Amino acid sequence: xxxxxxxxxxxxxxxxxxxxxxxxxxxxxxxxVLTKDPEPQVGQTPKEVIWTKNKAKLxxxxxxxxxxxxxxxxxxxxxxxxxxxxxxxxGKSLIEYLTDQGHDVYLLDWGTPGYEDRHxxxxxxxxDYIPRAVQKVLRTSGADEISVLGYCMGGTMTSIxxxxxxxxxxxxxxxxxxxxxxxxxxxxxxxxxERYFNLDxxxxxxxxxxxxxxDFGNKLLKPIANYVGxxxxxxxxxDNEEFIKGWTLLQKWVHDGIPFPGEAYRQWIGEFYxxxxxxxxxxxxxxxxxxxxxxxxxxxxxxAQHDHIATPKQVEALMDKVSSRDKTYxxxxxxxxxxxxxxxxxxxxxxxxxNWLTEHSK
Numbered sequence: 138x139x140x141x142x143x144x145x146x147x148x149x150x151x152x153x154x155x156x157x158x159x160x161x162x163x164x165x166x167x168x169x170v171l172t173k174d175p176e177p178q179v180g181q182t183p184k185e186v187i188w189t190k191n192k193a194k195l196x197x198x199x200x201x202x203x204x205x206x207x208x209x210x211x212x213x214x215x216x217x218x219x220x221x222x223x224x225x226x227x228g229k230s231l232i233e234y235l236t237d238q239g240h241d242v243y244l245l246d247w248g249t250p251g252y253e254d255r256h257x258x259x260x261x262x263x264x265d266y267i268p269r270a271v272q273k274v275l276r277t278s279g280a281d282e283i284s285v286l287g288y289c290m291g292g293t294m295t296s297i298x299x300x301x302x303x304x305x306x307x308x309x310x311x312x313x314x315x316x317x318x319x320x321x322x323x324x325x326x327x328x329x330x331e332r333y334f335n336l337d338x339x340x341x342x343x344x345x346x347x348x349x350x351x352d353f354g355n356k357l358l359k360p361i362a363n364y365v366g367x368x369x370x371x372x373x374x375x376d377n378e379e380f381i382k383g384w385t386l387l388q389k390w391v392h393d394g395i396p397f398p399g400e401a402y403r404q405w406i407g408e409f410y411x412x413x414x415x416x417x418x419x420x421x422x423x424x425x426x427x428x429x430x431x432x433x434x435x436x437x438x439x440x441a442q443h444d445h446i447a448t449p450k451q452v453e454a455l456m457d458k459v460s461s462r463d464k465t466y467x468x469x470x471x472x473x474x475x476x477x478x479x480x481x482x483x484x485x486x487x488x489x490x491x492n493w494l495t496e497h498s499k
Contacts, residue, residue: 154236163375170381177386180221182233184244195270197277198224198236205239208308208498211271212244213298214406215290216262216397217351220246222390222477223288229383231477232486240494241278242262245270249395255344257398259294259405260423267298271305284309284494288477288486289447290405293317293415296455297422300431309497310461311437311490314473316447317429318416318454319409323445324358329410336406340399348394358445376489387478416454429458436464437493439486444473465493 188195212232214220223244224232238244245267248255271283285307286296292315301306328334340346356363367388374380397405414420420427436459440452449468456466469476469485476486 143436145347146443158218159376163372166381167368167372168376169197170375170385174385177226177382177389179226179386179389181222181227182224182230182236187243187277188270190266190269192250192254193266194246195273196244196246198232198242198244202236203239204241204278206241206495206498207280208282208284209241209243209274209280210235210284210286210494211274212242213285213287213291213295213316214245214247214269215288215294216247216401216405217290217348217394218390219393219395220244220288222474225390225478227381228284229386229478229483231482231487231490234483235491235494238491238495239490241280243270243274243277249393250345250398251396252344255399258400259297260403263294263298263301264425265422267294268302268305271307271472282306282308284311284498285317286311286313286490288313289315289473293409296429296432297415297420297427299434300427300429301422301425303431303433306436309435309437309494310432311439311488311494312452312455313439314441314444314452314476315438315448315455316409317458318451319413320416321448321450323448324408325410328354329406331411334406336403336411340403346397346399346402348396351397352391352394355446383479387474391474416458429455430460432459433461435497436461437467437490438465439469439476439489441471441473441476442468443471444476446473465499 148262179454182199184196185200186194187197214223217426224230227233232242232244247262274283283306284297287293291310295310296312296315296317299310367384371381371384408414411466412419415429418428438452438455440447440449442449447463453466456464467489471481471486476482
């Protein structure tokens, strides 16, 4: 029989100085958060599936809510992590915010690829999935034009799609922390140098790249901040339940990665990070030459000032390439993820996107 000394410990705590009691209570709460608290609920904005292809699903959000903005918005996510960061929790959800303002919002969720998807290429996503999702959104909404928002790698893929489909009625393009110029990547430049990083051997061996590999690389950019920082912050704010809620939500998303299809990864690293083909008009997708100058839609391009995954320099490079007459570039005082998550996102990022989208959807 195991003897439970919890009551004795709590009685002992009553006898120690107040500051020590606070520290003990913080430690106890941290322990509960890490070992006992249930996983937080995410992605709670009402939605319906209106189209599927392989693992991918196309969602329409708050379908019963009146849509006062006539141009629908399709969100395109990256091939890493899960897209519920765009709909993290009520009150801190970009999707909820936009639908509450009367926008007709859709999300293309790539799903979780398996080993059988190892041959999937960027060509497939850009030429087979996104165009069909756009057509489905247009038919469902009854609209004549569409807006497309891409986050991180999803924005890079969206730019390729838009460049290759000038015939589609794309009215607005919104890019959030999306890299376009890969010439100067800081530590990534060294780590992914062709002389040292055997990309083909990695893809040929693994088939699909585990999410831990991607996460490890991103965290090594700032190892102390990424590995130790979250737990120091939790300990410092262990008496703040609102902070704890946000912390657990973000940690759930950060550790909820998905595999990267091998052939798409081979292209992403080889043709973007190693050869920088997109910004130099050298990228070819299934025989089609990609020229960003073909893009003429209205553009809102947002970078995060403290982003070390897609730096402002990488993001801003798009502006000189496109042929758009109406194009806006913003740098927000945030990081790669805090641009979308937290109080700053609700106060700055969400209204910036909504105001621009409303103005450009009239």
